[in-house]
Amino acid sequence: MTPSIGIGAGERAELWDRLRPGRASDDAELTARVIWSALAEPGDGVAGRLIDDLGAADAIELVYRDEPFASPSALRHEATAVATAVHAAYSVRGLEPPAGVRAGFLRWQPRMSPMFIRSVFAMAAASGTELLVPDDPQWSAGFAGLGDHAPLLLWGLGNVELLAGYGTSAAMVGTRAATGYGTHVATELSAGLAERGWTVVSGGAYGIDAASHRAALATHGNTVAVMAGGLNSFYPIGNSELIARVAREGLVVAEVPFGTPPTPFRFLARNRMIAAMASAVVVVEAGARSGSINTANHASDIGRPIGAVPGPITSPSSVGCHRLLKEGRAEVVEGVDDIIRIAHGEIDEPEPLADPEDPRYGRALSALSTRSARPVAEVAKRSGLGEGETAGLLGVLLLDGRVRKTDAGWVSLPRRA
Incomplete structure (x- = not known):
């Protein structure tokens, strides 16, 4: 069943021209990817596998059912039918089908509402964002490390070309309750990276994230903020002015549709993107249990190098960093050179221009x-x-x-x- 989104082919073509200036637009695939982004939560491995193997349009055709079901048993029966259809499509292609299709359908089906799908497209049409998909040259090469859990698409506000600079991007993460020490270190490291042409990636949160973005902006450098909710509003509200400035001078991205609220599990899913789109992850300050450690865990899972800034042994805000270092999962970061070495294994230090004899x-x-x-x-x-x-x-x-x-x-x- 082809989902109804309430706009014709001509209107969709105009929409893609607006959301994807100068980029190729396969109407069926783009439409299907946007619908998938509304149905599946970020990082849904079953959805990712279906789209990779079958294509977004063929996959949505197989699973989409927007009719009401008379009873829970009728819904479960349809879930079995969908799984059977998917397995048949894989068999025709000579591929091994993924596990979990039936459970996936039961997750996605509550959002299979034409009204909801149309609202996603309507908000996108009214936005000033750009839409990126994995085939675009601007797409971060780092996302490949996420496999089936890679983002299906990205909504971007700002300079989307910054996504392509994976090799010179570093993620700066840390606690929201940053100490003066942590804020100072994040500022110095981020400013130093930006001055060397690196892109500072973070999550727009209070504390270390905000200090990192501000430092990059202050040096007229590049920075990317990754959001856990839709780009119709920025979170946290107290940083909305800062994030808006990042959108003007850098880039703000999200993989969820407009109108999607940030939730704890979406923040955790967002962290995998921060880890993937940077060539190194630096934890400046982190408690024993924090989102920053979650980001480091994602980095470990995909083989991304991790750096950690040591702090006072009396500071709860440095417990997470010290644990990463003691466990051998991170290297000590004392300066920008350490970050570049961790990311690339070497530092290309140019000859100074200032005459040492002057x-x-x-x-x-x-x-x-x-x-x-x-x-x-x-x-x-x-x-x-x-x-x-x-x-x-x-x-x-x-x-x-x-x-x-x-x-x-x-x-x-x-x-x-």
């Missing part, structure tokens, strides 16, 4: 602070150099990664090991 660079650096931003005029005054001369020196030091420019002025960065 004492003016040292004078400019000594006039800076690692904490308080200073304008060029103040740096010039402290170093005894001219303002134009100081501006030129700072520009070279910026390229060398020795300083950072903020809206308030310049700060120095620790020397790379």
